[in-house]
Amino acid sequence: MFNSRPTIQTVALTAGVRVHVIDDALSDPGRWVALAAEHRDAFESAPFNAYPGLELRMPDELSARLDAFFAEHIRARLGARRTMRMYSRLAMATRPVDELEPRQWICHRDRLEVGPDRVIAASVAYLFKDAAQGGTAFFVPRRDAHETAMLIHESGQLAPAEFTRKYGIPPSYPVASNDWFEKVGTVEAKWNRMIFYDGGALFHSSDIEAPERLCVDPARGRLTWNGFFVCRRAAAAGSDAG
Template sequence: MHDGPFFVFRPQPRIERVPIAPGHVALVIDEALTQPQRWVALAAQHRAAFVPQPHNAYPGGELRLPDALSAQLDAFFAQHVRAALGARRTQRMYSRLALATRTPAQLEPRQWICHRDRLDPAPDVLVAACVLYLFRDASLGGTAFFVPRRGARDTDVLVHESGVLAPRDFTAKYGIAPGYMTQSNDWFEKTASIPPRFNRIVFYDGGAVFHGSDIAAPERLSDDPSHGRLTLNGFFVCRRAAR
């Protein structure tokens, strides 16, 4: 894969702070890249290389990016975003292209609920995340944010059992039906949703705030990167800034 200047950010980005949960904001940048269409073309060129990754709950195929490309994203994150999210030095990171394709009937229980990015459980670590929207059809959905309605212990058990219970058993125990989570339920309250816009990038504390793809029209998903819900995601494991 080409490792040239795909991450060419526009100079002096205008960063909007959007509240997403108590004590947390997302940093939103529109018209982020100078040539975003290059990513769509790259994804289409490598369409056959998108594969599901069993270790996470993403509902479709992923294509991990070379470290040289990820480093360009990390440089922008360090310069413009990291401190604003309450983090300092990046310890490690990676990025990927992702294409959501699963129908509601194909989802696993862990994909019926929102999630956090638990790349490192240490208390002095902050796991930041970003999503760059590379599609123009707004009906494919943006990113939703949630807060738990139950205590931490009950929520942790729910999250754990979403990965081990059979679908029928999970629904019977928790009352959660198959499908993408786009609204509040008995377990989580939806606090915000950032709509998609082509070439919009959103940064947030993915390790602390529950979130998920806000896909209300799954029938419009496609496995064609030129027309489907193509995103670029980055994950940054950082030292938490001293308070």
């Protein structure tokens, strides 16, 4: 399923913001596109998260193989040790800008678990050849933690016009710096590229600058395989924590 001898490139976007990039990650990436096409009708919107499109949860046995690859090659690089739980999904970003909700106008962190002794790692495999559909962008907040938390909370509470009036953020995919977040870098999409990063610590977003190119066809759309890993944080050097 995976390249047995992956070459891992660590990209330092800014202090403390690192992304691990593996090209030619999957041994047969076309298999995943075919799988998505075969189960196209099973993709659905997930109301419990802010993903701007359709998702298909992967069977546990496939997700377990992703976790094994993550454990062997990446987990320690993210300051994590044992995986407590994880899952993966195929996903296609499909929404036009005029259908986005305010929470989809801003970058986000993955909040599967908030305990300080956990690392929430994330992976994205790009399964499309049209790189103009966008890779993944990373941001750092420009306001303090309280103000940023209030913005995030109200992005899920306020009506679109009210959110724009209060925070000055218009409807769009989050692809550039604004008064609230500074964009510190982008990993470009590339066929059969997989990236890993600390999704619980790093603000990130799909870097969709050309939403008119999105579509619901797995063979042509922005198809990705996304993994989410809740891990125990590795003890700091010199600590006797178990």
